[in-house]
Amino acid sequence: MNKPADDNLDAALAKLPRTVEPARDLWPGIAARIAAHRSRVRNGWSYGVAVAAVVVAAAAVTWSLLRPSSPGTQIVAKTTTDHGVVTKPVDMLAQFTAQMVSNTDLPPKARAALLDNLRMVNIDILHTQAALKKYPDDVNLRALLFNLYQQQAWLLNEAQQVQVQTTARTDI
Amino acid sequence: MEAASVPLSLPGNSAASRDESAALAARARDGDVGAFEQLYRRHAGRVHSVCLRITADRGAAEECTQDAFVRAWDALGRFRGDSSFATWLTRIAINVALQRLKLERRHLRLVQPGDTEFIESHAAPKEAPDADMDMEKLIASLPPAARTVFVLHAVEGYSHEEIAGLTGIAAGTCKAHVHRARQLLQARLQA
Numbered sequence: 001m002n003k004p005a006d007d008n009l010d011a012a013l014a015k016l017p018r019t020v021e022p023a024r025d026l027w028p029g030i031a032a033r034i035a036a037h038r039s040r041v042r043n044g045w046s047y048g049v050a051v052a053a054v055v056v057a058a059a060a061v062t063w064s065l066l067r068p069s070s071p072g073t074q075i076v077a078k079t080t081t082d083h084g085v086v087t088k089p090v091d092m093l094a095q096f097t098a099q100m101v102s103n104t105d106l107p108p109k110a111r112a113a114l115l116d117n118l119r120m121v122n123i124d125i126l127h128t129q130a131a132l133k134k135y136p137d138d139v140n141l142r143a144l145l146f147n148l149y150q151q152q153a154w155l156l157n158e159a160q161q162v163q164v165q166t167t168a169r170t171d172i
Numbered sequence: 173m174e175a176a177s178v179p180l181s182l183p184g185n186s187a188a189s190r191d192e193s194a195a196l197a198a199r200a201r202d203g204d205v206g207a208f209e210q211l212y213r214r215h216a217g218r219v220h221s222v223c224l225r226i227t228a229d230r231g232a233a234e235e236c237t238q239d240a241f242v243r244a245w246d247a248l249g250r251f252r253g254d255s256s257f258a259t260w261l262t263r264i265a266i267n268v269a270l271q272r273l274k275l276e277r278r279h280l281r282l283v284q285p286g287d288t289e290f291i292e293s294h295a296a297p298k299e300a301p302d303a304d305m306d307m308e309k310l311i312a313s314l315p316p317a318a319r320t321v322f323v324l325h326a327v328e329g330y331s332h333e334e335i336a337g338l339t340g341i342a343a344g345t346c347k348a349h350v351h352r353a354r355q356l357l358q359a360r361l362q363a
Contacts, residue, residue, distance in 0.1 A: 008362075012306075016308070019217025022220045029238050
């Protein structure tokens with residue numbers, strides 16, 4: 001490479017502008033994405049805490065039902081004879097999860113579908129808890145109950161994901 | 173022999189400006205979006221110029237600029253002030269632009285000489301507009317790999333080893349790209 005050509009090139013490079021402003025103001029789009037991100041993080045945290053709370057609450061109900069001479073035992077013993085089975089606990093869990101779902105911005109159809117699924121899982125959870133009361137050493141029942149809790153958490157998490165997808169990237 | 177690179181000095185990178193940016197970054201880290209907007213106003217031109225020169229595409233450069241600032245917002249907690257905010261932000265912008273090139277394989281979507289829209293929207297009209305625009309056009313018309321490495325080395329001032337780390341190609345290959353880019357540019361300047 002010859003020196004004059006190098007010098008010419010370097011001189012031309014040195015003249016390049018330090019900054020090239022964008023043709024339009026990009027801040028509104030950035031601000032919208034930051035706001036969406038903050039909202040997701042906030043919702044994610046509160047939702048995560050709520051999911052954990054549901055699982056803990058369900059586990060607590062199980063523990064109280066399986067505990068000898070607990071009030072829960074009476075509820076199950078009573079309800080299994082008169083078809084009110086699990087009505088109270090189901091209502092309790094259903095109310096709890098329904099409240100969580102109602103706090104989301106899901107479309108009505110998705111929310112209804114989610115509530116239906118949660119209701120079914122909650123009923124299964126209570127039935128399994130009742131069965132475990134009769135057969136407390138049944139490993140399969142315990143595994144089933146654990147699996148149902150996982151389904152419950154998964155459903156709530158899916159609801160959160162759907163919500164995130166519908167609120168993300170609103171700027172473009 | 174390869175001539176020494178002539179990196180552009182970073183605008184707003186004086187000691188006072190660095191302090192101000194650092195203070196704004198600290199406020200932004202605490203959730204002050206207004207402070208972050210001030211950082212955007214200070215550094216948008218710098219970030220955009222890097223993205224534009226790497227992508228050679230106006231739309232892509234604008235998207236990369238937005239992505240870079242959003243990423244910077246997310247990463248503010250990791251900004252320790254070891255380097256200036258401008259340097260830190262520029263590095264993020266380079267990574268965003270390189271990632272875009274890799275992911276979208278837009279290497280051949282170049283700004284063509286004579287693209288008046290590009291010229292009008294990106295010229296620096298205050299001083300020697302023709303010379304600057306010509307050089308921008310010439311750089312944009314380089315083959316993508318050579319352009320990327322050349323911009324990082326000759327314009328941004330990164331060493332071949334640093335570019336190797338950023339791009340994942342060997343330092344020797346970086347040197348070859350820069351050499352080729354310089355030859356092409358010199359030939360076009362003399363034409």
